Amino acid sequence: VSEQPAGGDVAADAAGAGTTASGATKVLGLVALVGIAVLIPLVFWWSPADSDQKDLVRILYVHVPVAWLAYMAFTITAVGSAMYLWRRSLWWDLVAASAAEIGVLFCALALFTGSIWGRPTWGTYWEWTDVRIVTTLVLLLMYVGYLALRRIEGDPHQRSQRAAIVGLVAVLNIPIVRFSVDWWANRTLHQKATVRVGDTDLDGLMLFTLMFSLVVSTALFAWMLVHRFRVAWLEEQLEQRGLDLALADRRAEADRGVDRAVGGALR
């Protein structure tokens, strides 16, 4: 399908064309940018080093938020999938797909930053017998599979339905990842949760930095999700418009054929 507007659509496209941004997303983006500007000195200069981990604790200010965002994105995918199966709503289907793509990015970053943190802490970048690492990798691969499934050619409804089922099954891995360090404590190098309800291993400015990083990254995630959804919506519209144009061409061709047949019969 061509991505150039048809001649008749050009005038209609003039207002608000050329961007997926709106007033709300601009404010959200600005909040995220200001937050990042404050977060950088907070992480690298203002917050103190940990007594055990020393400065390596600064990696946790990115590792924990990206892992949190991956969990949140995949949970949104599950909610969108359930809503799609219930309501057959294109909106929910695209929300699920958009969240899954962003979740894959953050899940990959969680594995990467964890690996970088693991080298000086555990003496290895990767450990295949570690349940937290392996279950997180399985989580990532499940959602890569989910995205691959969405790219299969065929009936859009059937494709979305299958993806929704995968989205609902894959989310069951999140509690397994989350609690793996408790359930199989002797099969992981990974520390238990740093921050728990009513209890934490971090104090003062370190805890504030982690919480602030979570808030800023969540704002960034919201911005990304809205924009990714709008891109998905536009892609869907372009695909449907291409189908409509192809259908109109076929109808016009069929009408011309009928005209010729009628004209021939009359002669």
Place this chain on the structure above:
Amino acid sequence: MTLAMTHLSYILVAWIVSALAVAAYCARLVHRGRRLSRAVPAARRRWMTTDATDVPTRR
């Protein structure tokens, strides 16, 4: 301001790679959004504002 800390290279790699990956993804989103917005007629460009309410079902 100087960065005097232990394991500096690990910390910088983790942060720089993460920041670049997210920034590249965001830039690609904005670019794709602009390109697609120009290609899709205004009548089909719903959800580009925050006031759209009715939800179509998949055809």
